Amino acid sequence: MSKFEFPTSIISRPVYGTLEPRDGSAHLMIADATGAQAILDVATPDMMAKAHIIYIPKGAEFGHRLRALNPAQYYEGPSYAAAEQRIAKAFGDAKMGLQVYLSGSEGVMGQAQHAAMQAGVPHTAIQTEHRGSTARRMQCVHCKGITEDVATDPFQCSHCGLHLFVRDHYSRRLAAYQGVNIDAEDPGNVPEAKGIYE
Amino acid sequence: MSGAQKIAVTVTAVVPLNDLVTRFEFRRTGGGLLPTFSGGAHTVVEMRDGDTPRMNPYSLMSDPMDQTSYAISVRRDDVGRGGSLFMHNNVAVGDEMVISNPVNLFSLDLRAKKQLFIAGGIGITPFLAQIKQMERLGGRWELHYTCRSEALGSYVDELTTQHPNEANVYYDDQDQRIDLKALLDGQPIGTHIYVCGPKGMIDWVRNTAAAEGWPREGIHYEEFLAPQSGKPFEVKLAISNKVIQVGEQESLLEAMERSGVDAPYLCRGGACGQCETRVIDYTGNFIHRDHWLDDAEHASGEKIMPCVSRFEGKTLVLDR
Amino acid sequence: MTLQFNDETFRDDYSFHNSDRALKRFPFPFHEDSYMYSVNMEQHQGGPADSIYEKRFDVDEHYVSEMRDRAMVLADDPLRCQSLPHMTLAGWDLLELIMVSKSEDYPDLFELHRDGDQWRWVNKPMGIDDSFTFLDEATLPYGPMEYITRQTQGDFCVLDQRDDNLWMDAGTITTQADWSLDFDLGMNFFEWHAPVPMAHEKGIFVRALKFLLNIQQGAPARRLNWTLTVNPLLDTSPENYHKWGIQKTSMTPETVGAKQHLRVELQTFFRLPRSNALVFPIRCYLCSFQDLTKTPKWARRLHRVIRDLPDELATYKGFIDNRPMMLDYLSQFDDGLPTSLGIWPDLDTEPALQKRLI
């Protein structure tokens, strides 16, 4: 499957690379949906002997192939929220030398990156590779509610109902893009929603 | 002069610690408090060695919370340019000197889950202040300190009595070595390493940690490049319209200051970038000794850092 | 000097106003008849008597009312003041810097009595007299940064310095030009500046950052920045944009002079000693177009700057739609005469306006 090329944008907007194997004392790999493919591409038997894979399939069927890589630890769960405690524990127990690999949607990579940073891993040391959905995790700057999987712009806030322009300004701390009211100066004049990259 | 105001101080103590290292203590001349600082900061001490001005950076080793006095420790360097010799031979209690405001190019990352200090020889000095800061604010730390011999182990007694669990000392002459790989192995995530000592030691720590998968941001080092002497050379300063001679024992920056040219600086050690100067014309070779410019900039012949770098050749014209 | 404090509001009935003294010392930000982003930084070591540059932290007639407005903003939205855990020491640094500076610069208004770590702080305009233990958070009603910035005009970003960058890891931001601390918290210098047009391409941020990283203890620096705001509204936050944005459409040719305000930020930079962090106070000064145009040089220049500002900047600063109305108003004052260089009003030397409608 070919990868989506995000248009170049402002500096706060994350850019993603291609996972590559690195030396380290342990490897923590977190992926959702077709993000599994990036792990399959990078995995080596050496790495797998010290690897913990956390996978959120979201309907994709890569679970058996990831399991067949024979990682030291494997977990599959229904959602990021379900995996969150496990991820927090994995980072809490981790030692220096841990390598972090994230792949899949921006929302899942962003949240896992935040968990890693909280533990003390610098964000520049975390590898990311985007695969699959281009939908965004977005915070409404007005009510602060976060909405997952926002694919269109403008977007009506799922919490407060304001119509939001989905900016490219991105916060690693919130793992979210910013949504700002689009019709504040002309109430009711909301352009028709279309795909963010249309 | 650019930058902050200088501080006039009086030497209140000169304490020889061993054959090589002497501690100097300062109070503000005329009374009053000194600025606080953060662990890892240094001050630039100005010396008047006959006609030669000297400015050497020394780490502040006293308690950062103590504003009544500052302390530095100076290792005598018999082959260097003479700043440390001047301190050892000419500076006495009661002397008035001028020092800079504290500058920190080696500060603690206060987010760290644990601080791991690695010192070689006189490289212990910034850690003495950082340890006091950690003790005051709380937080995990550990020190690994190598010295040539017990006789040359500056501050070893103080460290091992006050911090028996955190301070680990290794003597070269007893064949004690830091087992670095073992030390790095198993450190909790969020640990930061700080290394201060000879260049070889810094490279060893950086390379070993990188090979063990430690991130670059977690490894902090400060390398005081002692501004090294070299052959005399001549420089034309285009803006000031002056031709000046840089002597063997002084840096290009010092020569500019001696000639009354207001040249910017901060670290005087090739680290901060403040003194970056554009080269207008040259015939000859640069001896770049800074950490600031990258390899391409060094090769370009377009920039020089006068605090540490020198020149050999026929003509050098600078935009200053 | 005894300062009279205005009793005024920055919301609802907008009773904010500038006295003649305030007008005279207003930091007009344009040193020539055009404007473009630049690395406009200089040392912050005082300035002309009674100018806003004179003191390290300028206190003026709006002090008490601005602090009242800040308290209201923080009560509505506590996320406007945040400090990541490793920034507490920098907060104490800031508290010390401000208390020492204000008690030295305004001894009739502020007093600081120190006995070791036992401190007593007296803020007469706000009726505060608190004793506390320095470096002990339990002895203050708020964290140290929040405590002191509730008593100091201007917004405050406190930047951690590491990895050759600055990180916005703490701040009190209630009078911002449409950016969110809550969102930008934790970003580095290039990231929080990401939305700014044109300046990245011009290399301004790379050079500015190099300069900032080198700011030394005892050697603060400063620069001016500006934007335009309809009504003297301090809290132009993205958080409340859905409430205040509509005010931009409320101007008419009759009211533009009174409602349209030039908003100037005096930005200063201080190294904080104990934490090696950097503090970035952003002090906001407001002045209506009708007050600004009383100074002939400023009247001429303001028209030319607003007229010739690139569209990218007018869009970013949020006034492109109102620009034609502003220009209609400002052009009445511009008689085409040349202006002297520099920001000062030069009232004695600049000729009176030759042309004046109304």
Ligand code: HEM
């Ligand atoms: C470290 C201190 C600084 C902080 C915390 C800071 C913060 C900010 C923030 C939050 C914005 C708004 C960005 C947005 O639209 O979301 C901004 C805008 C801007 N900043 Fe800074 N800044 C700092 C220093 C500087 C310096 C030194 C310069 C240049 C010399 C600079 C130039 C600008 C410019 C040109 C804008 C656009 C402003 C406008 O057009 O209204 N900043 N800054």
Ligand code: FES
């Ligand atoms: S003075 Fe710092 S690099 Fe020269």
